[in-house]
Amino acid sequence: xxxxxxxxxxxxxxxxxxxxxxxxxxxxxxxxxxxxxxxxxxxxxxxxxxxxxxxxxxxxxxxxxxxxxxxxxxxxxxxxxxxxxxxxxxxxxxxxxxxxxxxxxxxxxxxxxxxxxxxxxxxxxxxxxxxxxxxxxxxxxxxxxxxxxxxxxxxxxxxxxxxxxxxxxxxxxxxxxxxxxxxxxxxxxxxxxxxxxxxxxxxxxxxxxxxxxxxxxxxxxxxxxxxxxxxxxxxxxxxxxxxxxxxxxxxxxxxxxxxxxxxxxxxxxxxxxxxxxxxxxxxxxxxxxxxxxxxxxxxxxxxxxxxxxxxxxxxxxxxxxxxxxxxxxxxxxxxxxxxxxxxxxxxxxxxxxxxxxxxxxxxxxxxxxxxxxxxxxxxxxxxxxxxxxxxxxxxxxxxxxxxxxxxxxxx
Amino acid sequence: xxxxxxxxxxxxxxxxxxxxxxxxxxxxxxxxxxxxxxxxxxxxxxxxxxxxxxxxxxxxxxxxxxxxxxxxxxxxxxxxxxxxxxxxxxxxxxxxxxxxxxxxx
Numbered sequence: 001x002x003x004x005x006x007x008x009x010x011x012x013x014x015x016x017x018x019x020x021x022x023x024x025x026x027x028x029x030x031x032x033x034x035x036x037x038x039x040x041x042x043x044x045x046x047x048x049x050x051x052x053x054x055x056x057x058x059x060x061x062x063x064x065x066x067x068x069x070x071x072x073x074x075x076x077x078x079x080x081x082x083x084x085x086x087x088x089x090x091x092x093x094x095x096x097x098x099x100x101x102x103x104x105x106x107x108x109x110x111x112x113x114x115x116x117x118x119x120x121x122x123x124x125x126x127x128x129x130x131x132x133x134x135x136x137x138x139x140x141x142x143x144x145x146x147x148x149x150x151x152x153x154x155x156x157x158x159x160x161x162x163x164x165x166x167x168x169x170x171x172x173x174x175x176x177x178x179x180x181x182x183x184x185x186x187x188x189x190x191x192x193x194x195x196x197x198x199x200x201x202x203x204x205x206x207x208x209x210x211x212x213x214x215x216x217x218x219x220x221x222x223x224x225x226x227x228x229x230x231x232x233x234x235x236x237x238x239x240x241x242x243x244x245x246x247x248x249x250x251x252x253x254x255x256x257x258x259x260x261x262x263x264x265x266x267x268x269x270x271x272x273x274x275x276x277x278x279x280x281x282x283x284x285x286x287x288x289x290x291x292x293x294x295x296x297x298x299x300x301x302x303x304x305x306x307x308x309x310x311x312x313x314x315x316x317x318x319x320x321x322x323x324x325x326x327x328x329x330x331x332x333x334x335x336x337x338x339x340x341x342x343x344x345x346x347x348x349x350x351x352x353x354x355x356x357x358x359x360x361x362x363x364x365x366x367x368x369x370x371x372x373x374x375x376x377x378x379x380x381x382x383x384x385x386x387x388x389x390x391x392x393x394x395x396x397x398x399x400x401x402x403x404x405x406x407x408x409x410x411x
Numbered sequence: 412x413x414x415x416x417x418x419x420x421x422x423x424x425x426x427x428x429x430x431x432x433x434x435x436x437x438x439x440x441x442x443x444x445x446x447x448x449x450x451x452x453x454x455x456x457x458x459x460x461x462x463x464x465x466x467x468x469x470x471x472x473x474x475x476x477x478x479x480x481x482x483x484x485x486x487x488x489x490x491x492x493x494x495x496x497x498x499x500x501x502x503x504x505x506x507x508x509x510x511x512x513x514x515x516x
Contacts, residue, residue, distance in 0.1 A: 157477070157478070193498075195498065221497045221498050223498075225488065225489065237488050237489050238492045238496055238497065266479075267482050296513040
């Protein structure tokens, strides 16, 4: 028997396990999937927790529900990966697994300890994150009781998971405090290391206008060096000070500690990966999917969905000793929830920045790119159902993997 | 893509002013680019960072990020901001004739 080992049972690992259990000859292959626990979090749902739109129980389901029965699912921490020996050691019983092929899908997490003072006195008192379910819920409890002041959202450094989430948080906060009749008591500030509201010119401009219309101010080129939680100040490396009453931090995102321990990562523990084939740069029988890879695509669930076709085809070709012909184009699709039951949508790739137009079809859409619409909002809200009930269960989601210029308008 | 004349040499630059062919770079270009970025004089400390970035990009094919520079060039983040104020990774990349550090959308 040959072993196909997958580390991480999040979006990428679960989808890969299902695909491989269907496509490999299960008389010859054993598919093993490992994760530290059985909670499959719907991470895009974290955004809605602070505003009471979702409750924690809405964004978690047991992982094993989405894993086919012919996949061996092991719950354990991973102690060490030794790619030279094709070997992985688990924490549980120190079990050693020899693999023929390995997929690394161990994701990314926040690391507030990387920023001086961020985890000192203020953490979970008036400093919160919303990139963990408990952080987002704790922030929600705080906001319910908050009487107003200066709310600063800060991205410590890029890349982060879901690069649009900080903008969504601010837009939703504007709506949330307006609904509570206290918007005039809340100042909303976005401190970002970028030079504009967003990365690429067209979307940066469109989203910058949106922030401006909603009274959200920008502090750009801001690289947070430390937090003074005694005096409630965020301080940049070039010694600019941003005072806050409530700091919503998006701390440094890093790959799994086991990547570092195994000497497989870059300086943020992301695994160097070919951005087109999705094969590891250093090991022929190792593929890296989703947030764990260092490829210059967004760290987002849609990217994983679009990567899957390429990864599966290339792995199967490699196993069969054939040439790998599929190339991932960096396709990403994001909803940007903007409050008032509206959302903006962006669709882009490695080569094409987000621009205006309609998606997926020209003219009729029904989704609109870089424009706020109610239909986009229902697309975003409906996606949770589509994620758990279709995507993870292997029912095809009608979103083509390849990026297309159809419906896009170049200005 | 436009051709720009800098330090007496014609080089290709993109819309944001980053050179598109690192092989066209010279030390004289760096001095001129630095002036455009508000750095009047390149000191040995500046050159150490520029050399590191050129070497790293040459071997990895990628423009180094802020973290790559501070981890590899023996300079603290604070000092790096002192040398290349406001967005040092971007600034060093431009002065070193490299592309903008590959950010994700």
